[in-house]
Amino acid sequence: MSYAVKEMFLTLQGEGVQAGRRAVFVRFAGCNLWSGREQDRARAICRFCDTDFVGVDGLSGGRFADAQGLADAAVQMWSGGEEARFVVLTGGEPMLQVDDALIDALHAAGFFIAIESNGTIPVHPGIDWVCISPKAGSEIVQRRGNELKLVWPQPGSDVTAMEGWDFAHLLIQPLDDANAAANQEAAMALVMERPRWRLSLQTHKLLGLR
Numbered sequence: 001m002s003y004a005v006k007e008m009f010l011t012l013q014g015e016g017v018q019a020g021r022r023a024v025f026v027r028f029a030g031c032n033l034w035s036g037r038e039q040d041r042a043r044a045i046c047r048f049c050d051t052d053f054v055g056v057d058g059l060s061g062g063r064f065a066d067a068q069g070l071a072d073a074a075v076q077m078w079s080g081g082e083e084a085r086f087v088v089l090t091g092g093e094p095m096l097q098v099d100d101a102l103i104d105a106l107h108a109a110g111f112f113i114a115i116e117s118n119g120t121i122p123v124h125p126g127i128d129w130v131c132i133s134p135k136a137g138s139e140i141v142q143r144r145g146n147e148l149k150l151v152w153p154q155p156g157s158d159v160t161a162m163e164g165w166d167f168a169h170l171l172i173q174p175l176d177d178a179n180a181a182a183n184q185e186a187a188m189a190l191v192m193e194r195p196r197w198r199l200s201l202q203t204h205k206l207l208g209l210r
């Protein structure tokens with residue numbers, strides 16, 4: 001299979017339990033919950049997306065003809081030794097494109113593979129770290145993984161039901177929009193009420209990283 005990649009970059013993982021780790025991000029083009037066009041945002045299932053995932057025109061983006069080519073590009077982007085190689089597959093919705101060949105090629109290159117997914121498509125079983133971020137109004141089929149990262153506030157989310165899903169870590173991430181300060185307060189209040197949850201900040205934004 002070929003892969004449409006919006007952009008690829010080396011940074012620190014900004015969010016979740018793996019925050020602070022040196023990471024290659026592979027941002028796949030396209031999502032099943034929003035077209036990515038501003039004129040469609042108001043009627044999309046997911047309306048708060050902070051990311052441009054349309055096309056393959058970002059820095060180090062492109063169409064990769066095969067898994068080996070994409071894994072080679074990730075190794076080049078890592079630009080370090082063979083130790084602790086860490087890749088984050090995101091998007092857009094990465095599970096629209098991730099397949100056996102890509103997981104095998106990235107593992108052969110020595111990567112620990114993390115994914116950021118909206119949970120509407122079962123994630124590939126070979127992935128080493130699964131982060132699911134549910135969106136109200138979508139059906140979540142992937143109810144197990146390493147971390148559940150709920151953007152907050154999200155009217156229509158059943159937090160109690162999510163506590164029954166099979167995740168090692170439950171995270172609340174303040175919605176980054178025009179009401180960011182109030183959203184942070186709401187997220188902190190939820191953690192104070194439900195101590196199984198903890199706060200995830202988008203630290204890359206605080207630090208001025210990508």
Ligand SMILES: C[S@@+](CC[C@H](N)C(=O)[O-])C[C@H]1O[C@@H](n2cnc3c(N)ncnc32)[C@H](O)[C@@H]1O
Binds near residue numbers: 031049117132149175
């Ligand atoms: C851009 S999404 C791509 C991966 C996948 N489609 C998903 O939604 O999980 C990456 C992460 O950013 C989060 N996110 C997107 N927009 C956000 C916003 N405005 N504020 C806070 N987090 C946001 C998503 O919930 C997800 O955890």
Ligand SMILES: Nc1nc2[nH]cc(C(=O)O)c2c(=O)[nH]1
Binds near residue numbers: 012210
């Ligand atoms: N530094 C950094 N960390 C991130 N963690 C999840 C991100 C994403 O957009 O999936 C992201 C991102 O875009 N940048």
Ligand code: SF4
Binds near residue numbers: 046049093
């Ligand atoms: S599901 Fe993820 S990539 Fe798709 S629109 Fe929502 S936040 Fe953005």
Ligand SMILES: [Mg+2]
Binds near residue numbers: 050051
């Ligand atoms: Mg992001």
